Amino acid sequence: MSERYSFSLTTFSPSGKLVQIEYALAAVAAGAPSVSIKASNGVVLATEKKQKSVLYDEQSVHKVEMITKNIGMVYSGMGPDYRLLVRHARRIAQNYFLTYQEQIPTTQLVQKVAYVMQEYTQSGGVRPFGVSLLVAGWDEDRPYLFQCDPSGAYFAWKATAMGKNFINGKTFLEKRYNEDLELEDAVHTAILTLKESFEGQMTEDNIEIGLCNESGFRRLSPSEVKDYLASIA
Amino acid sequence: MAAEQFGFSGELWGNGPTPGGFYSTPGGTTTPQHGPTKHTLHPMTMGTSVLGVKFDGGVVVAADMLGSYGSLARYRNISRVMKVNNTTVLAGAGDYADYQFLKEVLDQKIIDDELLGDGHSFSPKAIFSWLTRVMYNRRTRFNPLWNQMVIGGFHAGKPFLGYVDKIGVAYEAPTIATGMGAYMAQPLLRDALEKKPNMSQSEALALLEKCLKVLFYRDARSFNKFEFAIVTEAGVEILQPRSAEANWSIAHLIKGYE
Numbered sequence: 001m002s003e004r005y006s007f008s009l010t011t012f013s014p015s016g017k018l019v020q021i022e023y024a025l026a027a028v029a030a031g032a033p034s035v036s037i038k039a040s041n042g043v044v045l046a047t048e049k050k051q052k053s054v055l056y057d058e059q060s061v062h063k064v065e066m067i068t069k070n071i072g073m074v075y076s077g078m079g080p081d082y083r084l085l086v087r088h089a090r091r092i093a094q095n096y097f098l099t100y101q102e103q104i105p106t107t108q109l110v111q112k113v114a115y116v117m118q119e120y121t122q123s124g125g126v127r128p129f130g131v132s133l134l135v136a137g138w139d140e141d142r143p144y145l146f147q148c149d150p151s152g153a154y155f156a157w158k159a160t161a162m163g164k165n166f167i168n169g170k171t172f173l174e175k176r177y178n179e180d181l182e183l184e185d186a187v188h189t190a191i192l193t194l195k196e197s198f199e200g201q202m203t204e205d206n207i208e209i210g211l212c213n214e215s216g217f218r219r220l221s222p223s224e225v226k227d228y229l230a231s232i233a
Numbered sequence: 234m235a236a237e238q239f240g241f242s243g244e245l246w247g248n249g250p251t252p253g254g255f256y257s258t259p260g261g262t263t264t265p266q267h268g269p270t271k272h273t274l275h276p277m278t279m280g281t282s283v284l285g286v287k288f289d290g291g292v293v294v295a296a297d298m299l300g301s302y303g304s305l306a307r308y309r310n311i312s313r314v315m316k317v318n319n320t321t322v323l324a325g326a327g328d329y330a331d332y333q334f335l336k337e338v339l340d341q342k343i344i345d346d347e348l349l350g351d352g353h354s355f356s357p358k359a360i361f362s363w364l365t366r367v368m369y370n371r372r373t374r375f376n377p378l379w380n381q382m383v384i385g386g387f388h389a390g391k392p393f394l395g396y397v398d399k400i401g402v403a404y405e406a407p408t409i410a411t412g413m414g415a416y417m418a419q420p421l422l423r424d425a426l427e428k429k430p431n432m433s434q435s436e437a438l439a440l441l442e443k444c445l446k447v448l449f450y451r452d453a454r455s456f457n458k459f460e461f462a463i464v465t466e467a468g469v470e471i472l473q474p475r476s477a478e479a480n481w482s483i484a485h486l487i488k489g490y491e
Contacts, residue, residue, distance in 0.1 A: 099366055100359035107351035 005125030024150035042213030043136035076163030077131035106137025118152025165197035276328035282414030291465035299456035327380035357386025369401025
């Protein structure tokens with residue numbers, strides 16, 4: 001963090017808006033689409049991972065990341081900002097475990113990560129993070145899904161979409177979501193939601209899916225993603 | 234600095250002993266030459282043994298209500314047990330001021346956790362782990378909380394009983410006794426537990442009362458007024474202070490007793 005500026009770069013406009021945060025949200029809205037659905041027995045995270053060239057080694061970089069054994073997250077927006085927040089979140093989780101010898105509850109992790117994001121809107125010389133996070137977790141026998149914004153605000157969702165075309169994505173989810181959805185159906189619905197804004201052919205290399213249920217969080221392997229895609233087509 | 238206010242320049246007091254330094258006492262000078270004492274290593278008002286035992290469906294922790302000032306039984310109505318939250322209690326032996334300090338910190342911590350409004354509450358094990366880290370870190374900085382703490386709780390259908398002390402030693406056990414209790418009460422507790430591994434709440438209370446009575450007879454820093462804190466599925470209950478029926482009639486037979 002730069003110590004050269006003692007004043008915040010995020011300042012109010014005359015209309016009462018924090019313009020930097022608005023711009024950060026615009027950066028998120030321009031990012032690759034990501035979708036998440038909370039089912040009755042788990043949470044699914046899905047995101048588009050299109051690379052600009054066939055020369056990219058798709059499997060060496062991941063967007064869906066594990067934070068603890070039972071919490072994972074994905075993003076829309078700027079990749080490098082995301083990497084920092086993943087590291088922060090993991091450190092926060094381990095610190096919690098060191099102090100309490102217990103896995104950090106999802107709600108506590110989200111609050112602490114959101115606090116970090118808020119700090120960057122009110123500290124000297126830094127800009128807000130250009131990502132919105134989708135955090136999926138499982139503790140005390142139930143699923144959790146949260147979104148963290150560049151402003152530091154966090155929301156609990158049943159299902160949501162972020163990034164390019166998120167409005168259409170949310171409309172699609174509103175129609176398809178119901179409380180009794182099971183995880184398998186939720187994965188299908190998530191993939192279909194991504195497909196709505198997908199240009200070209202969806203393959204196991206240009207999307208990523210993460211699942212969170214009672215056995216914990218895991219990112220699906222490409223072959224598992226391929227199976228799901230096959231059942232959609 | 235006061236000298237400058239009154240228009241004096243230079244020293245206010247020269248060629249003599251430093252202010253307050255008239256006498257040299259063993260164990261340290263009375264002059265504040267090294268600045269204020271920052272790392273206190275001398276406990277003052279102290280509490281004696283704390284006892285704890287698990288029973289079928291919960292745990293009970295007991296401590297007497299005396300704050301000793303050396304050999305003076307100075308404060309005879311102090312509570313050394315506290316409710317942490319609905320699943321945990323903590324009792325403190327050792328320096329009472331350090332226990333009070335920790336109580337404040339822990340109370341505030343619980344409030345701060347409530348304020349997050351996410352329905353999360355600390356389990357007994359989490360409090361125990363937090364306390365261990367605090368005590369050990371203080372010890373490492375040569376500024377210990379001069380206590381032996383007993384944490385009792387009930388969470389996820391299981392009773393919890395743990396011990397943390399001023400040097401950061403921490404362990405869980407089905408019976409715990411600190412101070413004199415470790416020598417006199419622990420054998421009684423362990424024997425009773427071996428004979429009846431799943432004793433009832435009333436049996437556990439009776440056992441602790443017996444141990445407290447023995448300690449009152451033999452621990453010179455104890456007092457016959459104590460509190461029980463019981464944690465079960467239903468929550469925390471700190472009973473009203475009570476006393477044991479002590480029988481001193483055979484005392485005159487003990488050599489040395491007047």
